[in-house]
Amino acid sequence: MTLTICPYCGTGCQIEVDYSGDHYTVHGYTRSVVNEGKLCIKGYQGLSYAGSRDRITSPMIRRGDVWTEVSWDEALDYVARRLTEIRDKYGPDSIAFQASAKCTNEENYLIQKIARMMGTNNVDHCARSCHSSTVAGLIRTLGTAAATGSIKSLKSTETFFVIGSNTTEQHPIIGTTIIRQKKAGKKLIVADPRRTKLASIADVFLQFRPGSDVALLNSMMFVILKENLIDSEFIRTRTTDFDAFAAEIEKYPPEITEQITGVSPDLLEKAAELYAGNRPSAILYGMGITQHIHGTENVMSVSNLALMTGNIGRYGSGIFPLRGQNNVQGSSDMGALSEFYPGYIPADSDGVERFEKIWGAKLPRNIGLMLSEMFDAAIDGRVKAIYLMGENPVITEANLSDVEKGLKNLDLFVVQDIFMTETAKFAHVILPASSALEKDGTFTNTERRIQRVVAVKDPPGDAKPDWWILSQLYSRLFHREAYRSPEEIFNEIRVAIPNYSGAKYENLYPDGKQWPINDQHPEGTEILHVERFTRGLGRFMAIPYKPPSETPDDQYPFILTTGRNYYHWHSGTMTRRSDILERESPNPYVEISVNDAKKLSIRNGQSITVESRHGSIRLPAMVTSKIPDGIVFVPFHFKEARVNLLVGENLDPYSKIPEFKVVAVRVIA
Secondary structure, eight states, X not given: OEEEEOSSSTTOOXXXXXXXXXXXXXXXXXXXXTTTTOOOXXXXXXXXXXXXXXXXXXXXXXXXXXXXXXXXXXXXXXXXXXXXXHHHHHOGGGEEEXXXXXXXXXXXXXXXXXXXXXXXXXXXOGGGGTTHHHHHHHHHXXXXXXXXXXXXXXXXXXXXXXXXXXXXXXXXXXXXXXXXHHHTTOEEEEEOSSOOHHHHHOXXXXXXXXXXXXXXXXXXXHHHHXXXXXXXXXXXXXXXXXXXXXXXXXXXXXXXXXXXHOOOHHHHHHHHHHHHHSOSEEXXXXXXXXXXXXXXXXXXXXXXXXXXXXXXXXXXXXXXXXXXXXXXXXXXXXXXXXXXXXXXEETTSTTHHHHHHHHTSOOOOSOOOOHHHHHHHHHTTSOXXXXXXXXXXXXXXXSHHXXXXXXXXXXXXXXXXXXXXXXXXXXXXXXXXXXXXXXXXXXXXXTSEEEEEOOOSOOSTTOOOHHHHHHHHHHHHHTOOOOOOHHHHHHHHHHHOGGGTTOOHHHHTTTOEESOOSSSOTTOOSSSOSSSBTTBSEEOOOOOXXXXXXXXXXXXXXXXXXXXXXXXXXXXXXXXXXXXXXXXXXXXXXXXXXXXXXXXXXXXXXXXXXXXXXXXXXXXXXXXXXXXXXXXXXXXXXXXXXXXXXXXXXXXXXXOOBOOXXXXXEEEO
C-alpha cells in the first residue's frame, strides 16, 4: 500500500492505495489529521480513471486532420521551436500559459517560471474561475489569501455559518465534521438559494436570492451592531476603517433588505444573534460566494463579519474558503496567476527583483492576461499561442462560444493532458501526461497543509509526469540543465516562497505541514492572525450592495445558477471514467421547482430547453423541492449539455471571475 493524497476536492484526504493491473484497493489513512480514515465515494470509487483505455499514451502532432504519433524529442523540439518563433515574431505577450490546480506545486511553479522567463505574465489557471475573488478579497482585508484555521480546529467551533457551499456534496469529509458537531449540540446557520443537506438540519436556514449576498451579510452586521454584539476591544486594537464600514451598514435594516434577499427579518436577526453571540464561530464558503461579478466584495463582506465579532485568530473561529480542486491553494501559492509571482508578490512591484536574482533572468513587470481574457485575446490576434496543462476550458469556462473561437484562431495550441478532452481536440500538439497516481510532488490543501504526493503506479505507454515534460521544455527553451526530480524543484520553491522555506520532503511525510513554515514557525502554523494580521491591522471595507449583472425579466424570467453534484468533479474527465460514479449520475439534468414544473407542464425526466441571451441547451428536467420557485440549477460536468454556453462574459472588476451563479434564462418545455 502506498500513502498519497486523493486527487479530487481541496480537502486533501490521505489515502492508502494498492494498484495492480487494472484493479486497485483504497483505504482512508486512519492516522490522517485531515480525514481520520474517512473517505467519500470519489475517494473510494473514483480512481479507476487512471487505468482507463482512453488514456493518451504517445506524443502527437496534428498534420492536417491527422494525428501523428511522434517521439518525445520530436514533440518537445517542435514545441520549443514554435514557441520561440512566435515570441520572436510577435513579442512575448503573444503567448499564454494555462496551469492547473489538478497538478502539483512543483509543476505549477515550473510552468509559471517558464512563462515569465519567456517574458510574459500571461499565465493563469482555473482559480480564476473559482477562487480568484478569495485571493483579491482576503489579501485586501487580512493580507493572506487562505483559510485562517485548520479542519481539526472546527471541532472547537460553537457556531458554523455555511454560505454558498453545498459542503456535504463538494467537500464531504468537512461536511461530515459539521454534521457530527451539530449532533453534538453545536449551532449551524446555512445561507443558500438551494435547500442543501446541511440546510435541512440547520438551526437557521436563510434561503436567499442568488446575487444578494452583500445585502444579506450587511443586514446581519446591521443587527449585530444595533444589538451591540460586536467585539469592541478586537475592533479597537486589531482593525482599521471601522467607522466608514459602520456608516455603510446603517443602510441595511432587515425590513429593507428583505425586498432584495427574500429573507424574513426574524430569521435574519436570529442568524445574526447566533453567529455573534455563540462564539467561537467559523464561516465556511464556496463558489456560491465567489463566482459573481461582486465575488470579491462578497469575500470582503465575509471578512467584515468575522472582524467585527472577533471571530478570527482564535481556535474554532475563522474564515474557510473551501477550494474546489485538490491544489487550488497550492497552484495560487506558486504564482500561477497573472497578477502575482510566487508567494503573492505583485507582478508590477519591486518584489519581482527577488525572482530575477533566483532565476537569473530579466522578468516582466506588467499584469498579464487573466484566464477569462486569454480567449478574447486569441480571437483578436493578440495571443498567437496557448500552452495548456491539465484543464478543459471548452467545458468549464464562461462564454464558451468565444473560448472555441479563440482556440480555432491560434497559430499554436499545445495541450498537456491525460485524456483527449473536448479542449484537446482543438490542439496542434498533444503531450501525454501522468495522473496524480503516477507521479511524485506536493499538493497544498484548503487549510494550507503542504502534503506529499507519492506515485502508486507507472504511467501508461510513453506518458510522462507533467514536471518531467515541463522540465524538458525548460531545458530546450533556455538552454539550461533540466530538473532531475520534483524534490529539486521543491527545494527551489523553498527559496522563492518564504512561507514554504521550512518545509522539506522528509518533514512533510506523512502528516504534511501548514504554512507558514519557516524559522519563526518550524512546525508550521495551524491558526493564522493570532496576534497580528499579515497586513498589520485587519481592514474593514464599506461594501454597498449592487445587483447582479443579469436579473429576471419578462423574456428571461428564471435565474440559472450552476455548480457540481456529489458524484462528479470539474469537467467529468476523471469521474465520468469511473464506472460506479458514472452509474450513479450518468446524465445531465436541470433542477426545477415543483411549482414551476407544474406551471410549465413539465414532467420529471422530460427533455426541456434552457435558454439565455448567450446560448441554449436541452437536457432532462429534475423536478425537486430543493430549489425555490423562479430558480433553476444545472451542474457543469456534462459535455452533452454544456451549461457554460449559457453564461455570459460579465466579470468581477477586481478578480475577473465570471458570474456563473446568476444568469437570466427561460425554460421551454
